[in-house]
Amino acid sequence: DTGVSQNPRHKITKRGQNVTFRCDPISEHNRLYWYRQTLGQGPEFLTYFQNEAQLEKSRLLSDRFSAERPKGSFSTLEIQRTEQGDSAMYLCASSLVDYGYTFGSGTRLTVV
Amino acid sequence: TQLLEQSPQFLSIQEGENLTVYCNSSSVFSSLQWYRQEPGEGPVLLVTVVTGGEVKKLKRLTFQFGDARKDSSLHITAAQPGDTGLYLCAGAGETSGSRLTFGEGTQLTVNP
Numbered sequence: 001d002t003g004v005s006q007n008p009r010h011k012i013t014k015r016g017q018n019v020t021f022r023c024d025p026i027s028e029h030n031r032l033y034w035y036r037q038t039l040g041q042g043p044e045f046l047t048y049f050q051n052e053a054q055l056e057k058s059r060l061l062s063d064r065f066s067a068e069r070p071k072g073s074f075s076t077l078e079i080q081r082t083e084q085g086d087s088a089m090y091l092c093a094s095s096l097v098d099y100g101y102t103f104g105s106g107t108r109l110t111v112v
Numbered sequence: 113t114q115l116l117e118q119s120p121q122f123l124s125i126q127e128g129e130n131l132t133v134y135c136n137s138s139s140v141f142s143s144l145q146w147y148r149q150e151p152g153e154g155p156v157l158l159v160t161v162v163t164g165g166e167v168k169k170l171k172r173l174t175f176q177f178g179d180a181r182k183d184s185s186l187h188i189t190a191a192q193p194g195d196t197g198l199y200l201c202a203g204a205g206e207t208s209g210s211r212l213t214f215g216e217g218t219q220l221t222v223n224p
Contacts, residue, residue: 004154031210042116042200042214043155056211091154101212102143103154 006092012110013082019077021107027092029052032075033101034067037092043091049075072106082111115139116203116216123189126223133186133218135201142206144177144184149198149217191222 005024013019025032030051035043046065048056051072061067064082069075079086089108093101119134135144143162146196147155161177161184168175171224172195182200183214202212 005201033210033212035214040216042202042216043212044214045211048210049215050210055121068196095210101155102149102157106154108152 004102006090006104006107008107009086009105010110012081012112015052015084015111018078018080018083019082019109020076021090021109023075023077023090023104025074025092028100029094029096029102030072031070031095033093033095034075034077035093036076037089037091037106046077046090058106079084079109082109084111089109100109116213116215118201118218120218121216122219122221124221124223127192128190129222131220133192133199133201133220134183135185135215136183137203138153138182139203140181140206141203142181143194143204144181145202145204145212146175146184146186146199147202149200155198155200166190188220191220193222193224196220196222 007022032049034046036046037043047067047089049069052069064080067077080085087110091103091104091106093103094103116137143160145160146158149155159175164179164181167176172189177186196215200214202214202215
């Protein structure tokens with residue numbers, strides 16, 4: 001297992017388009033998290049899964065955002081009708097216990 | 113809302129110097145983690161501290177968790193250019209479950 005994998009690494013999209021990102025966590029980790037990070041800021045929590053159940057969503061996650069984790073394995077994060085303010089690095093992390101995440105390299109989204 | 117304030121925000125020092133980064137909050141955390149992030153990559157976990165007053169050492173890095181579990185510090189001895197990066201502290205709240213609250217980060221540059 002080579003860690004948490006995120007695809008694509010970079011995505012440029014036009015405003016109003018839909019985008020979907022994928023995260024493959026470390027296989028034995030049952031917890032998966034999505035965070036968003038803008039330049040000069042620390043990551044902000046978006047949502048969290050334990051196995052296939054989405055247990056918590058941030059108020060940052062508007063109705064244009066949806067995340068799934070079918071079968072408790074990989075996860076997808078979809079943004080509908082993208083806006084320029086959605087431009088950010090989207091980070092996925094997984095963990096087995098509460099202490100310490102393993103992050104992926106992120107997906108850099110640019111909305112033009 | 114739990115907030116973590118990091119200071120300083122930017123730090124530029126010469127190789128061989130010592131430095132300390134601070135992470136403060138008015139909230140109590142059940143655990144606190146330190147990460148290091150390089151440009152275009154996800155954060156990498158350095159250490160997790162759990163017990164108030166705990167001190168952990170990782171080679172030239174010393175991490176301390178405050179007695180009241182509201183603050184933490186990272187001390188680097190004899191900094192090297194390879195220590196350059198964004199240092200992030202992140203706290204797990206007593207009631208926030210697995211969600212981490214991140215500070216805004218300290219951008220460290222070590223000049224040769």
